[in-house]
Amino acid sequence: MFMIFGIPGPLLFGQLLLGLINGAFYALLSLGLAVIFGLLNIINFAHGSLFMMGAFAAWILLEYLGIGYWPALILSPLIIGAFGLLLEKTVISRLYKLDHLYGLLLTFGLSLIIEGLFRNYYGSSGMPYQIPPALSGATDLGFMFMPNYRGWVVVVAVVVCFATWLVIEKTRLGATLRAATENAPMVQAFGVNVPRLVTLTYAAGVALAAFAGVLAAPIYSVNPNMGSNFIIVVFAVVVIGGMGSILGSILTGFMLGVVEGLTKVFYPQGSATVIFVVMVIVLLMRPAGLFGKAA
Amino acid sequence: MTPIVPITRRTLLGSTAAALPTILAPRRGRAQAAAGIKIGVLNDMSGPYRDISGPVSVACVRQAIEDSGVVAKGIAVDVLVGDHQNKPDVGAGIARQWADRDGVDMIIDVPNSGVALAVAGVAREKDKVYINSNAGTADLTGPACAPTTLHWTYDTWMLAHSTGGAMVKQGGTSWFFITADYAFGHALERDTTAFVKSAGGTVLGSVATPFPGTTDFSSFLLQAQASRAKVIGLCNAGSDTTNCIKQAAEFGVTSGGTKLAGLLVFVSDVHALGLKAAAGLVLTETFYWDLNDRTRAVTKRITAKSDGVVPGMGQAGVYSGALAYLRTVAAMTAPVAKASGAKTVERMKTMTFDDDAFGTSTIRADGRVLHPAYLFEVKTPQESHGAWDYYKLLATIPADQAFRPLTDGGCPLVHA
Numbered sequence: 001m002f003m004i005f006g007i008p009g010p011l012l013f014g015q016l017l018l019g020l021i022n023g024a025f026y027a028l029l030s031l032g033l034a035v036i037f038g039l040l041n042i043i044n045f046a047h048g049s050l051f052m053m054g055a056f057a058a059w060i061l062l063e064y065l066g067i068g069y070w071p072a073l074i075l076s077p078l079i080i081g082a083f084g085l086l087l088e089k090t091v092i093s094r095l096y097k098l099d100h101l102y103g104l105l106l107t108f109g110l111s112l113i114i115e116g117l118f119r120n121y122y123g124s125s126g127m128p129y130q131i132p133p134a135l136s137g138a139t140d141l142g143f144m145f146m147p148n149y150r151g152w153v154v155v156v157a158v159v160v161c162f163a164t165w166l167v168i169e170k171t172r173l174g175a176t177l178r179a180a181t182e183n184a185p186m187v188q189a190f191g192v193n194v195p196r197l198v199t200l201t202y203a204a205g206v207a208l209a210a211f212a213g214v215l216a217a218p219i220y221s222v223n224p225n226m227g228s229n230f231i232i233v234v235f236a237v238v239v240i241g242g243m244g245s246i247l248g249s250i251l252t253g254f255m256l257g258v259v260e261g262l263t264k265v266f267y268p269q270g271s272a273t274v275i276f277v278v279m280v281i282v283l284l285m286r287p288a289g290l291f292g293k294a295a
Numbered sequence: 296m297t298p299i300v301p302i303t304r305r306t307l308l309g310s311t312a313a314a315l316p317t318i319l320a321p322r323r324g325r326a327q328a329a330a331g332i333k334i335g336v337l338n339d340m341s342g343p344y345r346d347i348s349g350p351v352s353v354a355c356v357r358q359a360i361e362d363s364g365v366v367a368k369g370i371a372v373d374v375l376v377g378d379h380q381n382k383p384d385v386g387a388g389i390a391r392q393w394a395d396r397d398g399v400d401m402i403i404d405v406p407n408s409g410v411a412l413a414v415a416g417v418a419r420e421k422d423k424v425y426i427n428s429n430a431g432t433a434d435l436t437g438p439a440c441a442p443t444t445l446h447w448t449y450d451t452w453m454l455a456h457s458t459g460g461a462m463v464k465q466g467g468t469s470w471f472f473i474t475a476d477y478a479f480g481h482a483l484e485r486d487t488t489a490f491v492k493s494a495g496g497t498v499l500g501s502v503a504t505p506f507p508g509t510t511d512f513s514s515f516l517l518q519a520q521a522s523r524a525k526v527i528g529l530c531n532a533g534s535d536t537t538n539c540i541k542q543a544a545e546f547g548v549t550s551g552g553t554k555l556a557g558l559l560v561f562v563s564d565v566h567a568l569g570l571k572a573a574a575g576l577v578l579t580e581t582f583y584w585d586l587n588d589r590t591r592a593v594t595k596r597i598t599a600k601s602d603g604v605v606p607g608m609g610q611a612g613v614y615s616g617a618l619a620y621l622r623t624v625a626a627m628t629a630p631v632a633k634a635s636g637a638k639t640v641e642r643m644k645t646m647t648f649d650d651d652a653f654g655t656s657t658i659r660a661d662g663r664v665l666h667p668a669y670l671f672e673v674k675t676p677q678e679s680h681g682a683w684d685y686y687k688l689l690a691t692i693p694a695d696q697a698f699r700p701l702t703d704g705g706c707p708l709v710h711a
Contacts, residue, residue: 011521018514116341123604124345126534128569131545138547144517145547219545220510221537221567225343229510264514269476271514272505 010143015261017141021150023257024157025212029230030237030249031161032208035168038244039181039201042092042103047234048227049111050206054080054213055222056118059127069132069218076214077207084206088199096198111227118224126223153215160211161250168246177201236279242292252290331371332624332633334360334617335399337389337414338429340378343507343533344406346563348429352404352613354600359617362596362650363625370629372621375399379410386410387417394421400633401426401620404613408432408479418443423636424620428612431479431532431559433486433699436663440706442637444662448612449581451479452699454558455486457579457668457692459528462556463494465577467526470556471519472501473512473539475531480506483530483558499524504531512539516548528556536560537568544572561607565673565685573685574675581668581697582611582652583686593651605683611652616664619648619656657694661706668697 029051036044057076061067067075087110095103130136135149168174180187180194188194213226220226237256241248256275263274282290336356338348353376360372375397379386386405393399394417401424405411411430418425419441426445427435433450470491474480480503488498499522502515516539519527527548529539536557543549557564560578584594584605597606597614606614623643624632632639644658653666671686679685701709 008521011517014517015514018511018517021513022511119341119345123563124341124343124349124534125347125563125567126537128567128572130569130571138545145551147545147547149545219542221534221541223534223567225534226510229508261514265518268502268504268515270505272508 012262012265014144015265016258017144017146019258019261020254021154021257022260023254024154025216025230025253026234026237026257027161027250027253028157028212028215029209029234030241030253031164031246032205032212033234033238034241034244034246034249035164035208036202036205037238038246039177040096040198041100041181042095042202043100043107044205045104045107045231046087046111046114047107047205047209048229048231049114050080050084050209050227051213051216051230052118052224052227053083053114054210055129055217055226056122056127056213057210058214058217059129059222062129063127069214073211073214077210080210080213081203081207085199085203087206088202092202093195093199111231115224115228122224124223124225126221126226129217129222131218149218153219156215160208164208165246165250233275236275240275240279240282240289242289245289245291245293248289248291331373332365332401332621332629333373333375333393333397333399334620335375335377335390335393335397335402336404336613337377337379337386337393337402338404339381339406340376342381344381344429346567347533347561347607347609348404348406348613351597351601351604351606351610352429354597355606355610355614356403356617357600358593358597359614359621363618363621365621365625368625370621370624379405379407379414381407381410383409383413387413390414390417390423391421394418394423400424400636401617403427403616403620404429404609406430406609408434408482409477411435412439412478415439415441415444418636421636424639425636426613426616426620428616429609432482433704434482436659436661436699437704437706440661440704440708442708443640445616445640445643445658445664446662447616447664448608449559449579449668450663450698451483451486453581453668453697454579455483455490456699457670457697458556458558458577459487459490460494461577461670461690462526462554463491463496465554467554467556468496469524470496470498470526470528471522471524472498472528472530473515473519474501474503475506475535476503477506479532480530484528487528487530487556487558504535506531506535509535510538511542513542513546515539516543516546520546520548520551520553524553526554526556528558530558532559533564534567537564540568540576541572549575561609562605562683562685563607566683570674570676570679570685573673576673577670577689578673579668579670579692580608580686581666582606582608583669583671583688585684585686586669586688589651589654615648615650615652615656618650619643619646622646622648655694659701661701661704661709663698663701663704665694665698667694668692 054076057079058072061072131149135152138145138147184194237252238249241252263271336353339345377389403426405427406429408430411427425443428447431451433452435446472484474484557578565573648656656666658664670690
């Protein structure tokens with residue numbers, strides 16, 4: 001067995017792969033946040049709760065209606081996306097004219113309420129959700145045992161991230177969206193219904209969070225705290241990538257997953273902190289983030 | 296600006312929640328408080344330990360009041376509830392306020408070893424009875440023992456001795472620990488290591504995982520697997536443990552022949568995991584609802600008050616502890632019991648208690664409550680016959696062997 005920095009090679013490769021898998025979740029979650037921030041200028045602190053709601057929607061669909069994983073992968077984002085639509089229409093849209101901080105406070109408050117309600121009804125230790133039969137089992141890669149489901153998560157995450165980036169950067173719809181962010185009155189003058197566009201964008205960001213929630217349900221137990229465990233890290237990812245930069249948050253998500261994975265081998269106690277150390281360093285050197293445009 | 300990590304909903308709420316017991320506690324004058332007994336249930340109502348304590352513990356206290364029959368004897372009992380949010384300062388603050396202002400006579404439950412030790416100090420200073428049912432650290436009856444403290448349900452020594460010892464006997468001679476990086480995790484690792492070594496086993500390594508905030512344990516599990524240890528000891532609790540078990544199955548760690556030792560697993564954790572993921576797990580509890588006719592009967596009474604949630608050992612310990620306390624109060628009369636917590640505990644140590652949850656219990660000089668412990672194995676989905684039918688009994692460890700010998704704990708009360 002060969003060694004790299006005193007760690008057996010196969011173990012290190014395994015850790016790199018695990019880092020990529022976790023990075024896929026970071027990328028998917030930060031993508032939704034980046035879309036919402038980039039196009040709406042709202043710091044959506046409720047993102048973690050919406051991610052949790054996505055997982056719970058999948059669990060509820062299975063438990064009460066017998067609807068399995070595959071339909072839930074579509075249905076749950078639709079349901080939670082509709083909830084996001086409602087949220088945007090009723091409360092969030094009232095804050096666009098105010099400072100960022102108000103949006104942050106409102107969405108933070110919303111996330112406390114949502115988590116509290118779920119905790120009250122479902123307790124704190126979570127609900128079991130099985131891996132779908134088609135993806136259970138694992139593949140022996142020689143240097144590690146790779147669960148098929150985790151492989152699926154990475155593939156789906158990459159596809160969804162790339163598709164979102166394509167839509168926003170390369171299509172006419174994306175161009176309209178970006179134009180609306182730059183100069184809303186002008187776009188409206190061209191006959192585009194900007195408020196509706198904004199509402200739908202928020203709903204799409206929320207749907208992405210719910211989609212990640214369904215993906216996460218079989219790996220982590222479905223519990224009311226699952227969102228708050230992720231949200232702080234995901235915010236760090238968005239900040240490091242550059243607020244609002246879509247490509248930035250995708251690449252940073254994967255990259256930080258790997259950094260975290262390596263820390264778990266060399267200094268496990270620091271693995272919860274390393275992302276914030278990176279954040280501090282990046283902010284000192286490039287205040288706009290790795291991929292952000294300087295204001 | 297505060298550092299990033301503490302910005303959770305709990306830190307932000309911390310200051311507001313310190314005021315919570317004020318809202319929950321009925322305000323009464325001192326004259327009225329002197330008439331009856333006040334029990335304060337201090338636990339986690341909103342965080343990771345809610346399901347092992349929380350509202351079900353409160354239901355257990357109410358059931359204990361009913362079963363004790365003290366109300367019929369003219370002793371009024373009030374119950375106060377506080378949420379310590381797993382913060383020692385918040386927990387100690389509530390305990391102090393209960394003692395100083397609300398006239399609470401006994402504090403019960405208190406999961407989380409850090410909070411438990413802080414509250415023990417307050418109870419001692421204020422001369423109030425302190426029955427801890429849900430914290431792990433064996434230090435409560437060791438160096439940190441107090442004349443007002445009783446440790447009711449389990450402790451790290453008992454878990455390490457029972458589960459650890461059983462695993463070594465089954466051939467698990469080499470160990471690797473995945474340890475939550477805080478007081479409880481390290482205490483559990485220390486105690487288990489001692490047993491493994493004294494039984495002739497070896498410890499190949501350990502990894503300290505950040506607590507709280509770790510959700511993905513696959514990396515640590517692979518490190519454990521790479522050490523070629525026969526047993527991976529999980530020195531953690533709650534969702535950390537359930538995530539470890541789930542992910543060990545996912546990464547083929549357990550199917551590769553490595554065994555998992557869940558050193559602290561509650562029935563609510565098994566419920567959360569589902570039998571498919573938890574089957575075969577060996578664990579120790581001092582109470583299981585389906586143990587005998589008496590445990591089934593008391594569970595039936597409690598679930599009527601707990602929305603059907605079956606109590607785990609920590610909550611059953613709250614029932615048992617509150618019942619024993621109320622019986623002592625009835626024997627001593629309320630004014631005498633209220634006058635001194637230490638005197639009440641002293642009296643309790645001379646008595647023998649019997650209840651439906653734990654059977655016969657006695658209390659030792661260091662405050663350790665003695666009753667049998669049970670080694671269980673989690674059933675497979677095929678073996679389970681219905682909701683909450685999760686365990687099969689492997690062995691019963693008699694009360695006199697289940698806990699740390701009196702002289703080994705280093706409790707100053709023992710030599711005094």
